[in-house]
Amino acid sequence: MTWFQAIILGIVQGLTEFLPVSSSAHIRVVSELWFGADAGASFTAVIQLGTEAAVVIYFAKDIWRLLLAWFRGLGSAEARRDPDYRLAWYVIIGSVPISVLGVLFKDEIRSGLRNLWITAFVLMVFAVFLAIADESAKQNRDKLTMKDSVLMGLAQAMALIPGVSRSGGTLTAGLFLGLDRAAAARYSFLLAIPAVFGAGIFSIPDVLDRSGPGLQASIPQTIVATAVSFVVGYACVAWLLRYISKHSFMVFVWYRIALGALLCGLLATGVVSPT
Secondary structure, eight states: OOHHHHHHHHHHHHHHTTTTTOHHHHHHHHHHHHHSSOOOHHHHHHHHHHHHHHHHHHTHHHHHHHHHHHHHHHHOTTGGGSHHHHHHHHHHHHHHHHHHHHHHTHHHHTTGGGOHHHHHHHHHHHHHHHHHHHHHOOOOBOSOOHHHHHHHHHHHHGGGSTTSOHHHHHHHHHHHTTBOHHHHHHHHHHHHHHHHHHHHHHHHHHHHHOOSSSOOOOHHHHHHHHHHHHHHHHHHHHHHHHHHTTOOSHHHHHHHHHHHHHHHHHHHTTSSOOO
16 A cells, blocks of 8 residues: 555545445445555554544543443442433443444455445445435434434444445434434444444454555554544534534435446446455
8 A cells, every 4th residue: 555545545534434425335445446456444444443533532521421421320320310321321232233243244344245246235225225214204302212222233233334334324223213313413423432443443453464455554554544534534523513403414315326326337347346
Protein backbone atom coordinates (compact mmCIF):
# COMPACT_ATOMS: atom_id res chain seq x y z
CA MET A 1 0.00 0.00 0.00
CA THR A 2 1.20 3.50 -0.83
CA TRP A 3 0.79 6.57 1.35
CA PHE A 4 -1.69 7.98 -1.16
CA GLN A 5 -3.80 4.82 -0.92
CA ALA A 6 -3.71 4.88 2.88
CA ILE A 7 -4.88 8.50 3.02
CA ILE A 8 -7.64 7.94 0.45
CA LEU A 9 -8.95 4.90 2.32
CA GLY A 10 -8.86 6.85 5.59
CA ILE A 11 -10.96 9.59 3.98
CA VAL A 12 -13.40 7.02 2.57
CA GLN A 13 -13.74 5.39 5.99
CA GLY A 14 -14.38 8.72 7.69
CA LEU A 15 -16.94 9.81 5.11
CA THR A 16 -18.96 6.60 5.11
CA GLU A 17 -18.80 5.09 8.62
CA PHE A 18 -21.78 6.98 10.03
CA LEU A 19 -23.81 7.34 6.86
CA PRO A 20 -26.16 4.42 6.10
CA VAL A 21 -24.14 3.44 3.02
CA SER A 22 -21.68 0.84 4.42
CA SER A 23 -18.11 1.96 5.05
CA SER A 24 -16.79 -1.60 4.64
CA ALA A 25 -18.40 -1.81 1.19
CA HIS A 26 -16.83 1.50 0.17
CA ILE A 27 -13.38 0.46 1.38
CA ARG A 28 -13.80 -2.80 -0.53
CA VAL A 29 -15.01 -1.11 -3.73
CA VAL A 30 -12.60 1.84 -3.70
CA SER A 31 -9.56 -0.32 -2.99
CA GLU A 32 -10.55 -2.71 -5.82
CA LEU A 33 -11.47 -0.05 -8.41
CA TRP A 34 -8.72 2.46 -7.73
CA PHE A 35 -5.92 0.28 -6.49
CA GLY A 36 -6.64 -3.12 -8.02
CA ALA A 37 -6.67 -5.11 -4.77
CA ASP A 38 -8.67 -5.57 -1.59
CA ALA A 39 -7.40 -3.58 1.42
CA GLY A 40 -8.73 -6.41 3.59
CA ALA A 41 -11.17 -6.79 6.47
CA SER A 42 -8.41 -6.42 9.08
CA PHE A 43 -7.19 -3.07 7.74
CA THR A 44 -10.80 -1.88 7.53
CA ALA A 45 -11.48 -2.92 11.11
CA VAL A 46 -8.38 -1.17 12.44
CA ILE A 47 -8.94 2.18 10.72
CA GLN A 48 -12.51 2.13 12.02
CA LEU A 49 -10.92 2.82 15.41
CA GLY A 50 -10.42 6.36 14.18
CA THR A 51 -14.07 6.96 13.41
CA GLU A 52 -15.17 5.38 16.68
CA ALA A 53 -12.73 7.61 18.56
CA ALA A 54 -14.57 10.50 16.90
CA VAL A 55 -17.87 9.18 18.28
CA VAL A 56 -16.39 8.81 21.75
CA ILE A 57 -15.21 12.42 21.75
CA TYR A 58 -18.42 13.75 20.19
CA PHE A 59 -20.60 11.92 22.72
CA ALA A 60 -18.09 12.14 25.60
CA LYS A 61 -20.56 13.73 28.02
CA ASP A 62 -23.27 11.19 27.22
CA ILE A 63 -20.86 8.26 27.50
CA TRP A 64 -19.47 9.51 30.83
CA ARG A 65 -23.01 9.93 32.17
CA LEU A 66 -23.94 6.40 31.09
CA LEU A 67 -20.83 4.92 32.69
CA LEU A 68 -21.45 6.70 35.97
CA ALA A 69 -25.11 5.62 35.97
CA TRP A 70 -24.15 2.02 35.22
CA PHE A 71 -21.57 1.78 38.00
CA ARG A 72 -23.93 3.47 40.47
CA GLY A 73 -26.69 1.07 39.50
CA LEU A 74 -24.54 -1.97 40.19
CA GLY A 75 -24.52 -1.11 43.87
CA SER A 76 -27.78 0.76 44.39
CA ALA A 77 -31.35 -0.33 43.74
CA GLU A 78 -32.48 3.28 43.66
CA ALA A 79 -29.87 4.16 41.03
CA ARG A 80 -31.24 1.39 38.82
CA ARG A 81 -34.32 3.51 38.21
CA ASP A 82 -32.18 5.97 36.27
CA PRO A 83 -32.97 5.72 32.52
CA ASP A 84 -29.25 6.09 31.82
CA TYR A 85 -28.57 2.90 33.79
CA ARG A 86 -30.98 1.00 31.56
CA LEU A 87 -29.55 2.61 28.40
CA ALA A 88 -26.05 1.54 29.40
CA TRP A 89 -27.28 -2.04 29.72
CA TYR A 90 -29.03 -1.76 26.36
CA VAL A 91 -25.71 -0.82 24.74
CA ILE A 92 -24.01 -3.80 26.38
CA ILE A 93 -26.78 -6.23 25.44
CA GLY A 94 -27.03 -4.88 21.88
CA SER A 95 -23.30 -5.45 21.41
CA VAL A 96 -23.49 -9.18 22.13
CA PRO A 97 -24.76 -10.46 18.74
CA ILE A 98 -22.04 -8.86 16.60
CA SER A 99 -19.35 -9.88 19.09
CA VAL A 100 -20.38 -13.54 19.08
CA LEU A 101 -21.00 -13.79 15.33
CA GLY A 102 -17.83 -11.86 14.54
CA VAL A 103 -15.76 -14.46 16.38
CA LEU A 104 -17.66 -17.49 15.07
CA PHE A 105 -17.54 -16.42 11.43
CA LYS A 106 -14.20 -14.58 11.42
CA ASP A 107 -12.72 -16.51 8.50
CA GLU A 108 -15.79 -16.22 6.29
CA ILE A 109 -16.09 -12.49 7.01
CA ARG A 110 -12.52 -12.00 5.82
CA SER A 111 -12.90 -14.10 2.70
CA GLY A 112 -16.15 -15.31 1.12
CA LEU A 113 -18.39 -12.49 2.31
CA ARG A 114 -16.10 -9.91 0.68
CA ASN A 115 -17.21 -11.09 -2.77
CA LEU A 116 -18.28 -7.97 -4.67
CA TRP A 117 -21.42 -9.63 -6.03
CA ILE A 118 -22.60 -10.04 -2.45
CA THR A 119 -21.66 -6.43 -1.68
CA ALA A 120 -23.59 -5.11 -4.69
CA PHE A 121 -26.65 -7.23 -3.89
CA VAL A 122 -26.94 -6.27 -0.22
CA LEU A 123 -26.29 -2.58 -0.98
CA MET A 124 -29.47 -2.52 -3.06
CA VAL A 125 -31.61 -4.87 -0.97
CA PHE A 126 -30.96 -3.09 2.32
CA ALA A 127 -31.50 0.25 0.61
CA VAL A 128 -35.06 -0.91 -0.07
CA PHE A 129 -35.51 -1.90 3.58
CA LEU A 130 -34.25 1.51 4.71
CA ALA A 131 -36.61 3.26 2.30
CA ILE A 132 -39.62 1.30 3.56
CA ALA A 133 -38.71 1.97 7.18
CA ASP A 134 -38.11 5.66 6.60
CA GLU A 135 -41.31 6.20 4.67
CA SER A 136 -43.77 3.96 6.52
CA ALA A 137 -42.60 3.59 10.13
CA LYS A 138 -44.44 5.56 12.83
CA GLN A 139 -41.31 7.16 14.35
CA ASN A 140 -43.25 8.17 17.44
CA ARG A 141 -40.83 7.14 20.22
CA ASP A 142 -37.54 8.46 21.54
CA LYS A 143 -37.07 6.02 24.46
CA LEU A 144 -35.51 2.60 23.99
CA THR A 145 -36.67 -0.73 25.41
CA MET A 146 -34.96 -4.08 25.91
CA LYS A 147 -36.66 -5.34 22.76
CA ASP A 148 -35.20 -2.43 20.79
CA SER A 149 -31.68 -3.15 22.03
CA VAL A 150 -31.85 -6.83 21.10
CA LEU A 151 -33.32 -6.32 17.63
CA MET A 152 -31.05 -3.39 16.78
CA GLY A 153 -28.10 -5.43 18.05
CA LEU A 154 -29.05 -8.25 15.67
CA ALA A 155 -29.36 -5.71 12.86
CA GLN A 156 -25.87 -4.40 13.66
CA ALA A 157 -24.51 -7.94 13.43
CA MET A 158 -25.70 -8.15 9.82
CA ALA A 159 -23.18 -5.40 9.02
CA LEU A 160 -20.47 -8.05 9.20
CA ILE A 161 -21.43 -8.46 5.54
CA PRO A 162 -19.93 -5.57 3.50
CA GLY A 163 -22.78 -3.59 1.98
CA VAL A 164 -25.29 -3.91 4.81
CA SER A 165 -23.95 -0.89 6.77
CA ARG A 166 -23.68 -0.88 10.53
CA SER A 167 -25.51 2.43 10.87
CA GLY A 168 -27.93 1.56 8.05
CA GLY A 169 -28.90 -1.75 9.64
CA THR A 170 -29.45 -0.33 13.11
CA LEU A 171 -31.24 2.76 11.81
CA THR A 172 -33.54 0.63 9.68
CA ALA A 173 -34.37 -1.61 12.63
CA GLY A 174 -34.89 1.39 14.92
CA LEU A 175 -37.27 3.05 12.49
CA PHE A 176 -39.28 -0.16 12.02
CA LEU A 177 -39.56 -0.38 15.81
CA GLY A 178 -41.08 3.10 15.93
CA LEU A 179 -38.09 5.15 17.11
CA ASP A 180 -37.65 8.58 15.59
CA ARG A 181 -34.58 9.26 13.45
CA ALA A 182 -32.65 11.13 16.15
CA ALA A 183 -33.18 8.44 18.81
CA ALA A 184 -32.33 5.61 16.41
CA ALA A 185 -29.17 7.42 15.25
CA ARG A 186 -27.99 8.20 18.79
CA TYR A 187 -28.35 4.58 19.91
CA SER A 188 -26.77 3.40 16.65
CA PHE A 189 -23.67 5.48 17.34
CA LEU A 190 -23.42 4.35 20.96
CA LEU A 191 -24.02 0.71 20.02
CA ALA A 192 -21.17 0.74 17.53
CA ILE A 193 -18.52 1.77 20.08
CA PRO A 194 -17.93 -1.59 21.86
CA ALA A 195 -18.21 -3.63 18.65
CA VAL A 196 -15.89 -1.50 16.54
CA PHE A 197 -13.27 -1.04 19.23
CA GLY A 198 -13.34 -4.77 19.90
CA ALA A 199 -13.03 -5.68 16.21
CA GLY A 200 -10.30 -3.10 15.63
CA ILE A 201 -8.15 -4.19 18.54
CA PHE A 202 -8.73 -7.85 17.67
CA SER A 203 -7.54 -7.19 14.09
CA ILE A 204 -4.33 -5.32 14.93
CA PRO A 205 -2.17 -8.51 14.94
CA ASP A 206 -3.44 -9.39 11.44
CA VAL A 207 -2.49 -5.95 10.11
CA LEU A 208 0.95 -6.22 11.72
CA ASP A 209 1.45 -9.64 10.11
CA ARG A 210 1.37 -8.23 6.53
CA SER A 211 1.56 -11.69 4.97
CA GLY A 212 -1.90 -11.95 3.48
CA PRO A 213 -3.12 -11.21 -0.06
CA GLY A 214 -4.11 -7.79 -1.39
CA LEU A 215 -2.93 -4.39 -0.22
CA GLN A 216 -0.70 -4.53 2.84
CA ALA A 217 -0.31 -1.38 4.91
CA SER A 218 2.69 -0.61 7.08
CA ILE A 219 2.21 0.38 10.71
CA PRO A 220 2.78 4.12 9.99
CA GLN A 221 0.36 3.97 7.04
CA THR A 222 -2.31 2.30 9.18
CA ILE A 223 -1.85 4.94 11.89
CA VAL A 224 -2.16 7.77 9.37
CA ALA A 225 -5.26 6.22 7.75
CA THR A 226 -6.81 5.85 11.21
CA ALA A 227 -6.02 9.48 12.09
CA VAL A 228 -7.49 10.71 8.81
CA SER A 229 -10.65 8.67 9.40
CA PHE A 230 -10.94 10.27 12.86
CA VAL A 231 -10.83 13.85 11.55
CA VAL A 232 -13.21 13.22 8.65
CA GLY A 233 -15.49 11.03 10.78
CA TYR A 234 -15.90 13.68 13.48
CA ALA A 235 -17.10 16.18 10.89
CA CYS A 236 -19.47 13.61 9.37
CA VAL A 237 -21.16 12.57 12.61
CA ALA A 238 -21.86 16.22 13.44
CA TRP A 239 -23.24 16.82 9.95
CA LEU A 240 -25.43 13.69 9.93
CA LEU A 241 -27.13 14.49 13.22
CA ARG A 242 -28.06 17.93 11.90
CA TYR A 243 -29.14 16.54 8.55
CA ILE A 244 -31.53 13.87 9.83
CA SER A 245 -33.31 16.37 12.07
CA LYS A 246 -34.79 17.92 8.92
CA HIS A 247 -34.43 15.36 6.13
CA SER A 248 -35.27 11.75 5.35
CA PHE A 249 -32.78 9.01 4.47
CA MET A 250 -33.93 8.77 0.86
CA VAL A 251 -30.84 10.41 -0.61
CA PHE A 252 -28.79 7.58 0.91
CA VAL A 253 -31.27 5.00 -0.39
CA TRP A 254 -30.89 6.18 -3.98
CA TYR A 255 -27.13 6.42 -3.61
CA ARG A 256 -26.92 2.81 -2.40
CA ILE A 257 -29.07 1.58 -5.27
CA ALA A 258 -27.02 3.50 -7.81
CA LEU A 259 -23.72 2.22 -6.38
CA GLY A 260 -24.99 -1.37 -6.26
CA ALA A 261 -26.26 -1.19 -9.85
CA LEU A 262 -22.98 0.34 -11.06
CA LEU A 263 -21.02 -2.36 -9.29
CA CYS A 264 -23.18 -5.07 -10.88
CA GLY A 265 -22.48 -3.57 -14.30
CA LEU A 266 -18.73 -3.48 -13.70
CA LEU A 267 -18.76 -7.08 -12.49
CA ALA A 268 -20.93 -8.32 -15.35
CA THR A 269 -18.65 -6.74 -17.95
CA GLY A 270 -15.49 -8.03 -16.29
CA VAL A 271 -14.10 -4.57 -15.47
CA VAL A 272 -13.58 -5.70 -11.89
CA SER A 273 -13.17 -9.14 -10.35
CA PRO A 274 -15.65 -10.22 -7.66
CA THR A 275 -12.91 -11.61 -5.39
